[in-house]
Each structure stands twice: as C-alpha cells, then as structure tokens.
Amino acid sequence: MAKGIKLFKLLGIQISLDYTWFIVLVLFSWSLAYGYFPMKNPGFGTGTYLAMGIISALLLFACVLAHELSHSYTANRLGMDIHEITLFIFGGVARLTKEPEDGATELKIAIAGPIASLVLAALFYGASRAIDPETYPLLKSVLSYLAFINFMLLAFNMIPGFPLDGGRVFRAIWWMKTGDIDRATKIASTIGKGFAVFLIAMGLIQIFMGNFVGGLWFVFIGVFVQQAAEGGYQQVVIKKALEGLKVKDLMSKPVITIKSSMSLADAVEEFFFKFHHAAFPVMTDGRLTGLLTLTNVRGVKKDDWPTTPVGEAAHKLDLEDTMSPEDNAMDALAKMMSGQADNLGKFPVVASGELVGIISRRDILHLLEFKGGLKKPST
Numbered sequence: 001m002a003k004g005i006k007l008f009k010l011l012g013i014q015i016s017l018d019y020t021w022f023i024v025l026v027l028f029s030w031s032l033a034y035g036y037f038p039m040k041n042p043g044f045g046t047g048t049y050l051a052m053g054i055i056s057a058l059l060l061f062a063c064v065l066a067h068e069l070s071h072s073y074t075a076n077r078l079g080m081d082i083h084e085i086t087l088f089i090f091g092g093v094a095r096l097t098k099e100p101e102d103g104a105t106e107l108k109i110a111i112a113g114p115i116a117s118l119v120l121a122a123l124f125y126g127a128s129r130a131i132d133p134e135t136y137p138l139l140k141s142v143l144s145y146l147a148f149i150n151f152m153l154l155a156f157n158m159i160p161g162f163p164l165d166g167g168r169v170f171r172a173i174w175w176m177k178t179g180d181i182d183r184a185t186k187i188a189s190t191i192g193k194g195f196a197v198f199l200i201a202m203g204l205i206q207i208f209m210g211n212f213v214g215g216l217w218f219v220f221i222g223v224f225v226q227q228a229a230e231g232g233y234q235q236v237v238i239k240k241a242l243e244g245l246k247v248k249d250l251m252s253k254p255v256i257t258i259k260s261s262m263s264l265a266d267a268v269e270e271f272f273f274k275f276h277h278a279a280f281p282v283m284t285d286g287r288l289t290g291l292l293t294l295t296n297v298r299g300v301k302k303d304d305w306p307t308t309p310v311g312e313a314a315h316k317l318d319l320e321d322t323m324s325p326e327d328n329a330m331d332a333l334a335k336m337m338s339g340q341a342d343n344l345g346k347f348p349v350v351a352s353g354e355l356v357g358i359i360s361r362r363d364i365l366h367l368l369e370f371k372g373g374l375k376k377p378s379t
C-alpha cells in the first residue's frame with residue numbers, strides 16, 4: 001500500500017505525505033536559497049535566503065494541497081468517495097475508489113484543481129504588486145515567486161496527457177462528444193506518455209549540458225508523468241473488465257471454515273497443510289466471527305499452538321471486513337486496495353448473516369488475466 005505519513009484531516013479528507021515529498025522539499029528549499037533568491041535579492045545573508053527558501057517551499061506545499069483538495073472536495077460533492085490524498089512530487093494522488101460515471105462529472109473534478117491554482121496565482125500576483133519593493137523587498141520576492149509557481153503548477157497540470165488534469169479534461173470532452181471512454185483514455189494517456197519521454201529527454205540534455213539540478217527536475221517529473229499515465233490507463237482497463245460483474249460472480253465457494261474452539265496446532269495440521277489457503281473464516285456456533293490468516297498463526301509461538309484456540313489468534317471481523325454477494329466487483333477491488341484491508345486481502349462474503357463465499361485479490365486478478373488473454377489486441 002501507499003507508504004507515507006499521515007498528517008491531518010481537512011474537509012473530511014485524510015492528508016498524507018509520500019516519503020518522496022521530503023526529497024522535493026529539500027531540493028526546492030536548496031535551489032531557492034542558493035539560486036533563485038540570492039539572484040533576485042542580492043546582498044542578504046545565507047540564513048535569510050535559507051529561511052526564505054524553506055518558507056516558500058512550505059507555502060508551495062500548501063498551494064499544492066489546495067489544488068488537490070479542490071479536486072477531492074468537488075469529487076466528493078459530486079458523489080465520489082475520496083477519503084485520502086497522498087502528496088507526491090508535483091501534486092497529489094487521491095485514493096481513487098472509483099472512476100467518474102460520465103464525462104461531465106470528470107470534467108468538473110478535473111478542472112477544479114487548476115482553477116484553485118489559477119486563483120492562488122492571481123492572489124499572490126495581486127499581493128506582490130501591492131507591496132512596496134523598497135520597504136518589503138523580501139516579502140515581495142516570496143509572493144511573486146509563489147504567483148509564478150502557482151502559474152507553473154497550473155501550466156504543468158493542464159498538459160493534455162492523462163492522468164494529468166489537462167489529460168482528464170481532454171478525455172472528458174472527448175468522452176462527452178463520442179461516448180467512447182476507452183478510445184478517449186487511450187489517446188489521452190498516449191499523449192501523456194509521449195510528453196513524459198520528451199521531459200526525460202530534455203532533462204538528460206540539461207544534465208549533460210551542466211545544469212544538473214534543473215535537468216534532474218525534468219527527469220523526475222517525466223518519470224512521474226510516465227508512471228501516472230501507465231497506471232491511470234490500467235485502472236480504466238481494469239474497470240472495463242470488471243464492469244457489470246458482482247462479488248458473487250467472482251467469489252470462491254463453498255468455503256472451508258474452521259471452528260473457533262479448535263486448537264491452532266490442529267488448524268495448521270488439518271487446514272493450512274491440507275488446503276494451502278492463506279486464510280480461513282472462523283465460525284463460532286455457526287456464526288462467522290473471524291478470519292485466521294497465516295500471519296495470525298505466525299504471531300503465536302509454536303509451543304503455544306496446542307493450547308491456543310483459533311478464536312483467540314484469529315483476526316476479529318467487523319462488518320467492514322465482509323462483502324455482500326451483490327457488491328460491484330470494482331468496488332470490491334477498490335476496498336481490497338484501500339488501506340482498510342491490507343491485513344487480509346481476503347473478504348468473507350456474507351448474505352443475511354450467512355457465509356456464502358470468500359473473495360480474494362487473487363480471484364479478481366485471475367479474472368483479469370483470463371479476460372486479458374481472451375481479448376483481441378485492440379487497435
């Protein structure tokens with residue numbers, strides 16, 4: 001799952017930082033403190049430039065956050081379900097639980113972020129113009145830098161390559177016009193990949209010409225765009241493959257269950273060794289009460305296996321940890337991929353209190369492989 005640090009909640013959305021973000025913070029602060037600000041405002045001390053660099057980098061972070069929140073807040077108002085934003089190098093990735101249902105919705109969500117950046121750019125620009133350069137030269141410099149960087153964020157995000165905002169806007173409009181989301185996505189993500197290659201090539205040229213930091217930026221951003229374009233496309237393909245399918249179409253049944261009163265030693269002997277599953281639902285008096293995974297078993301010392309009942313070692317189940325046979329396969333996959341389920345990867349399927357099957361990430365991946373194998377190469 002996404003590695004990162006949870007920061008705080010805003011508008012009901014959890015904000016997290018990816019570790020790569022710290023590299024960017026240092027790079028930004030450093031290049032501002034040793035390059036940009038000394039050039040713009042000569043004659044101050046290193047400490048002053050360093051403070052300006054760090055403050056500007058942190059404010060930039062707030063601006064990126066505002067951009068991402070604008071997307072997510074709009075999405076949630078339009079009925080999507082975004083609980084978490086992870087901030088990466090040049091923006092964020094909202095934990096996407098589903099794709100927009102139609103072009104118009106996608107267009108509104110996609111354009112919300114760039115609008116936020118545009119507003120911020122205008123605000124910082126206005127503020128920097130209002131400040132007297134004689135009295136507050138440094139403040140003016142920071143503000144005009146922020147105006148510039150918000151404008152850059154806007155320009156970068158509006159590149160028409162999926163899944164950048166510009167690519168989403170492009171895709172949404174194409175989608176609205178033709179009704180063909182597949183083709184729209186394919187074209188938009190191909191443009192995105194092409195642009196990524198261009199950025200990486202530009203970066204390498206810069207590095208060879210001696211502009212190491214500037215070139216490294218281009219390469220970074222290029223790799224980021226490339227990965228995003230690939231991932232964004234795959235997500236659409238997966239969604240397509242799972243369309244119309246329900247959990248009951250994919251789940252395994254019947255389910256082999258273990259009684260909670262059985263000892264761990266017997267469970268290992270009679271179930272794990274025999275059936276080679278990574279997890280088994282645990283029943284107490286005919287009711288589903290838990291899930292015993294290999295990790296649970298390993299969590300107990302081997303000497304204690306004969307005396308530890310399964311019910312004690314097993315992962316206790318909440319309603320959140322189960323699925324209904326009528327749930328959409330795509331929602332099921334999203335739930336499996338979301339952090340809530342990383343301890344299991346398997347979900348018991350329950351209908352009116354009865355255990356009717358079990359579904360795992362592997363069941364879904366199998367189906368995707370199978371469908372992928374049947375599909376003719378598309379043109």
Ligand SMILES: [Zn+2]
Nearest residue numbers: 113114157165
């Ligand atoms: Zn955006």
